[in-house]
Amino acid sequence: MPKDTFFNLPDVKSNLIILAAVEEFSRASFTAASINQICRRANIPKGSFYQYFRDKLDLYVYIMKLAIEEKIRLFSSVIDDFSTLTLPEQVRLLFLKGVEFANRHPDYAALGEQFSKESDESAKAAVIKEGGRLSESLFLQMIDNAKSKGEIDNRVDSLALSLLLKSLNSAVNEYMLEKFGGAGYEENREEIDGFVDSLLNIVFNGIRSGKD
Amino acid sequence: MPKDTFFNLPDVKSNLIILAAVEEFSRASFTAASINQICRRANIPKGSFYQYFRDKLDLYVYIMKLAIEEKIRLFSSVIDDFSTLTLPEQVRLLFLKGVEFANRHPDYAALGEQFSKESDESAKAAVIKEGGRLSESLFLQMIDNAKSKGEIDNRVDSLALSLLLKSLNSAVNEYMLEKFGGAGYEENREEIDGFVDSLLNIVFNGIRSGKD
DNA sequence: AAAGAATATGACCACATGGTCACATATCGA
DNA sequence: TCGATATGTGACCATGTGGTCATATTCTTT
Numbered sequence: 001m002p003k004d005t006f007f008n009l010p011d012v013k014s015n016l017i018i019l020a021a022v023e024e025f026s027r028a029s030f031t032a033a034s035i036n037q038i039c040r041r042a043n044i045p046k047g048s049f050y051q052y053f054r055d056k057l058d059l060y061v062y063i064m065k066l067a068i069e070e071k072i073r074l075f076s077s078v079i080d081d082f083s084t085l086t087l088p089e090q091v092r093l094l095f096l097k098g099v100e101f102a103n104r105h106p107d108y109a110a111l112g113e114q115f116s117k118e119s120d121e122s123a124k125a126a127v128i129k130e131g132g133r134l135s136e137s138l139f140l141q142m143i144d145n146a147k148s149k150g151e152i153d154n155r156v157d158s159l160a161l162s163l164l165l166k167s168l169n170s171a172v173n174e175y176m177l178e179k180f181g182g183a184g185y186e187e188n189r190e191e192i193d194g195f196v197d198s199l200l201n202i203v204f205n206g207i208r209s210g211k212d
Numbered sequence: 213m214p215k216d217t218f219f220n221l222p223d224v225k226s227n228l229i230i231l232a233a234v235e236e237f238s239r240a241s242f243t244a245a246s247i248n249q250i251c252r253r254a255n256i257p258k259g260s261f262y263q264y265f266r267d268k269l270d271l272y273v274y275i276m277k278l279a280i281e282e283k284i285r286l287f288s289s290v291i292d293d294f295s296t297l298t299l300p301e302q303v304r305l306l307f308l309k310g311v312e313f314a315n316r317h318p319d320y321a322a323l324g325e326q327f328s329k330e331s332d333e334s335a336k337a338a339v340i341k342e343g344g345r346l347s348e349s350l351f352l353q354m355i356d357n358a359k360s361k362g363e364i365d366n367r368v369d370s371l372a373l374s375l376l377l378k379s380l381n382s383a384v385n386e387y388m389l390e391k392f393g394g395a396g397y398e399e400n401r402e403e404i405d406g407f408v409d410s411l412l413n414i415v416f417n418g419i420r421s422g423k424d
Numbered sequence: 425a426a427a428g429a430a431t432a433t434g435a436c437c438a439c440a441t442g443g444t445c446a447c448a449t450a451t452c453g454a
Numbered sequence: 455t456c457g458a459t460a461t462g463t464g465a466c467c468a469t470g471t472g473g474t475c476a477t478a479t480t481c482t483t484t
Contacts, residue, residue, distance in 0.1 A: 005431070028331065032243050035472060047433045050473065117329035119240065157410040163383050164411060171379035198369035202376060203414065217461070247442060259463045262443065 002062055006052035017042045017052070019107075021063045026110035030060055030123040057126055064115065064127045067108040074101050087146035088200060091165060094138075095196045098169060099176050103185030109173065116170060139165045164203065172196060214274055218264035229254045229264070231319075233275045238322035242272055242335040269338055276327065276339045279320040286313050299358035300412060303377060306350075307408045310381060311388050315397030318389075325389065328382065351377045384408060 006014060020041035024033045035056055039046050053059045078093050085093070102109035118124050139162035146152050172195075180188055218226060232253035236245045247268055251258050265271045290305050297305070314321035330336050351374035358364050387407075392400055 008430090029241060029244065032241065034470080036470075045433050046473085047435095047475085048431080051431065051433095056472070114331070117331065119326070119329065156414060157407070160407060160411045161414055163387060164380060164414060167379040167383035168376060171375050175375060195369070195372060199372045199376060202368060202373055220460090246440080248440075257463045258443085259445085259465095260461080263461065263463095268442070 002053050002058065003051070009052070013044075017044065017049075018063065018066065021059055022067075022107050022111055025060060025063055026107060026114050029114065029118055030056070030120045033060075035059075057123060060123060061126050061130050064111070065130050067105070067111050070105060070108055071101055071112075074104070082142070087142060087151050090142055090146075092196065092200055095169060095172055095200070096193065098173055099192055099196070100185070102173055102176060103180075113174070168199065168203070172199065214265050214270065215263070221264070225256075229256065229261075230275065230278065233271055234279075234319050234323055237272060237275055238319060238326050241326065241330055242268070242332045245272075247271075269335060272335060273338050273342050276323070277342050279317070279323050282317060282320055283313055283324075286316070294354070299354060299363050302354055302358075304408065304412055307381060307384055307412070308405065310385055311404055311408070312397070314385055314388060315392075321385065321389065325385070380411060384411065 006017075009017075017038070020038045023041065024038045027033070033056075035049060036046065038059075039049050053062070075094075075097055078097055081093075082090055115124075115127065140158060143152070143156075143158045143161055147154055147156075147158070175195075176192065180192075185192070218229075221229075229250070232250045235253065236250045239245070245268075247261060248258065250271075251261050265274070287306075287309055290309050293305075294302055327336075327339065352370060355364070355368075355370045355373055359366055359368075359370070384407075388404065392404075397404070
């Protein structure tokens, strides 16, 4: 957690620091990201930085937590409705919300993309501990829930399916980021929806217990 | 390409350098990987290193090329039989060969894993240019081929499916690496086969033109 | 106005980085 | 044996890193 000094800062200043940090941690891994760079971008001296944060990890975890909280905020409204939906509908919603998140907060999405590639184990652990797996076990829960409701075949390997959905989800995000990179979500909503649907169609048209 | 000096080295020495480099580039990104570390591990002075390689990128590209060539070597035998197989069989073979590769060359596999996370664009481009996309467009070709043979429904989005297979492939590798990490391929062959099959079962039981 | 606490600041530290270069040592052909 | 050519080698360079700290400034309280 940042020191009190940081929270006493005027919002304009602290926001600038946050922005600079988000940009830097989106650009590079935890190790490769540079405090000097962040200070330069936020227009604060190095001495001040260490007045606000204990060390690099302190800042890193804080920034990640902000992004995670934002994502949870956007997703929570959707998850409330989950109980009334079938698994394919749930997954579809999750995917689309993911795309929406990436377009509403491209900076945070890039941050998440970078985090998924992070190789500094201790930094990763610190972030996860501080609040986020979110989608880690979510898919598994959804799948088992769907099984117990008889929505999908019991013989389907839950772990395999959840792994599939997880990797697919990140693939979709990566694809969207590459194709529309930051802008054009509203304009291309139809195309995006169609793409997601065609993906899910492949996956789900074989695992329903019932036939078409 | 390494300088002549490198190729004139006795095999024991050059192999030691290669080994040290593979280890270092598996551990860290291109930027984070350290020449000093490699020299230390290979027991050669820094001056000698630059007698062998133009710079860091030169070594990086060379090491990656070695791994790619090894992978191609293992895969090429399989690809020859492709024309006689259906798409699911092809994909299954590809997945299993991938797992086999990871177990025969865990060092190279780790290298590939690291490369897929590489964020230095110019380093990435240099590697790709020097010889490898391999599986980049392979899936797309296989899919279109299967379509023209009427194996899968023409309405299936080729790009979506190839994306799915690609991300699935990396998910399998990641999962295997995590679960059996380096050893135990032969002992767990049944379990691995079963896992791959259950994944592919999910995907393919919905995209065949014919019904069960 | 004075005293005391909270902040701001940049020079500085030890260390690591990729890369160079002058010089030492082998190797080889004549 | 001598000269030339190819190799080996580590001190050195400029630059960057995360982090510290003594000092200066500002704010708050009396």
